[in-house]
Amino acid sequence: MLDGKTILLGVTGGIAAYKAAVLCSKLVQKGAQVHVIMTESAARFITPLTLQTLSRNPVHTDTFNEEDPAVVAHINLADRADLVLIAPATANSLAKLAAGLADDMLSTTLLATTAPIIAAPAMNVHMYEHPATVANMETLGRRGVRFIDPGTGQLACGYVAKGRLAEPEEIVQAVELYLASRSMLLGKEVVVTAGGTVERFDPVRYLTNDSSGKMGFAIAEAARDLGAQVTLIAARTTAPTPGGVELVQVESAQQMLDAVLSRADSADVVVKAAAVADYRPIIRHETKLKKTGDTLIIEMEKTTDILAELGRRKNGQFLVGFAAETDRLEEHAMDKLQRKNCDLIVANDVTMEGAGFNVDTNAVSIFDRDGLVEALPVLGKRETADRLMRLVADRLAGSAKAGVKL
Template identity: 70%
Template sequence: MLQGKTILLGISGGIAAYKAATICSRLVQAGAKVRVIMTESATKFIAPLTLQTLSRHPVYLDTFDEFDPSVVAHIDAADSADLVLVAPATANIVGKMANGLADDFLSTTLLAATAPVIVAPAMNVHMYAHPAVERNMALLADRGVRFVEPGTGLLACGYVGKGRLAEPEEIVAAVKHWFASRTELAGKSVLVTAGGTAERLDPVRFLTNDSSGKMGFALAEAAANRGADVTLIAARTTAPPIVGVKLVRVESAEQMLQAVLERYDAADIVIKAAAVADYRPVSQAPTKIKKSEEKLVLELERTTDILKTLGERKTHQFLVGFAAETEQVAQYAMDKLRRKNCDLVVANDVSQDGAGFNLDTNVVQIFGKDGLIEALPQLHKREVADHLLERIVRQMQKKPAGEAGE
């Protein structure tokens, strides 16, 4: 799966830089074309000649070293990449990446690269847990950078804790998995809903909820990264649009229902991550409602249950619902899965720290017809999306062709 792929291997200056030799060698053996970029500090730990010999290509060291006068070296390197791997990644290079700094060949190339990026951090346990480093990694994760978690053990500094570079085998496996996942959903049509619907009281007021749409947008991006043809139906959101994903904007629950039904028959996978209003005003005032009495009584009526409607009409679709709860999460999630004929339900306790609306992180449990399948710790929503898409792919592979999952 790495045959013919160009991987930029960025090596920054930590003691773990020596492991980059093994990473480079394994990638080359797997068929990849590896172009190595080293920071000046990295050359203090391992000789560039070692990486040049293993990669069979010149090693980039200085922004002003131009091997080919017909191109600008760091731009050419960035443009050539199918994937950028930074291993080891020190706190310094992570900070530069997060804040858009570019003062050497590696950081300049990273700023110019449009290819996906995988980062394997390596640093002292206290540095790894520092709020500034955690913030920088969260910023990068929010931009789609993937991380290979460091290991826990005896560090070169003498401390024992988390911060040791993942083993070369783990890092190479993460690279292979990324390329493999690019085609997992090729030829599949995926429909995702996101955001909070708004139910109008009058031209200037509406009823809504705290949903930011970040979870749905992360799911749409994860599906697109796996080769799917993705349509994202979004109500009120704060998340930015995604390149390569069709975006359909709606406002109310009824508009979302119609937009979903128009595309449902052609969909292979439907993920209902939107926070849809359960009630709407019976009537909408044509002009702004003026203040009059001390109290204003609103009459509300039920909206159509979109997920239940989709479950009733399901033929071949793999249907995933979301359940935001504040108590008895498992009980309510399983009830929802059965009543609405879902294949999976992703549930979370929105009262829990790190979970719920308007956050970059989530803490979820994934339920199937036999109960709890997987309980995830607090993760960035992009990581949750990847876990869920991997689970969907595995579940679909288990189902006989044409089975609707009832």
């Protein structure tokens, strides 16, 4: 998986920087093209010459040391990287990355790259567990940065605790597994819906729901990172739009239906995570309704059930639905899966703390036609999305091997 890959290795200033030499050597032995960026502090623990010799490439330490006038070095490195690996990643480097600081060669390059980033933290246990470090890692995790957990053992400060850099062999294996996962949905077209639809009854008022779009956006990012070509159909959302996907902006349930159906036939996977209105006003007034009495009656009509329509028209697509429930979770989820001809249903109890709308976490249970497949605890929505899309990829691969048309 590393043969011919360009790995950008960031080495920051901790005593574990000495392990970067072995790590660099092992990456090169696996066939990777390794380009090393060292912070000024890292260069006090291990010399750039060591890593230059092992990587067979110049080591970058200074933003202003532009050796090739044809390119801007940090942009060139950022663009060429298939993956950025920070090992060791100190508390300071994680804080700078979380804050978006760019005051040296490594942090500037990290801010410029669109490549996936993996960080292997190494620090004193109290620094690792400090609320600021925990918050920074949570922030970075929501942005898609992956972490290789530090090990427990003798630390340089004398403590025996968690915080030592993972061994080079473990880091290389984690990098290989990550890069392998990025081809799990390679060549597949995935359509994801997200957000809450808006049903207007006059130009300034509408009916909607509490969906933020965060779960759907996380699923789109996860599918993208597994190699899929992703179309994200989004209604009203409060989350930042993910990059690297085709965004189709819609407002109403009807607009979402039209957008989904026009793309479903060519899709391999459709994940309907949007919260779509079940009803809409029959009359949409062209001008603002004036207050004329103590009550207002708005007559509603049922919208087309998008998931049911997708299930009815399904012709080989792998269909994933969502069920936000408040009681009898499994019963309602299984009923919905059967009625709407889904392959998987992802159900959550929105009354549970950490699993409702407008939060960064979720706790879901995934069902197929045989019942519960997996119950995930409260996790970040991105991690939940990763677990879901890996399951989808495994199901697709298993069906392809068995010659099954979904």
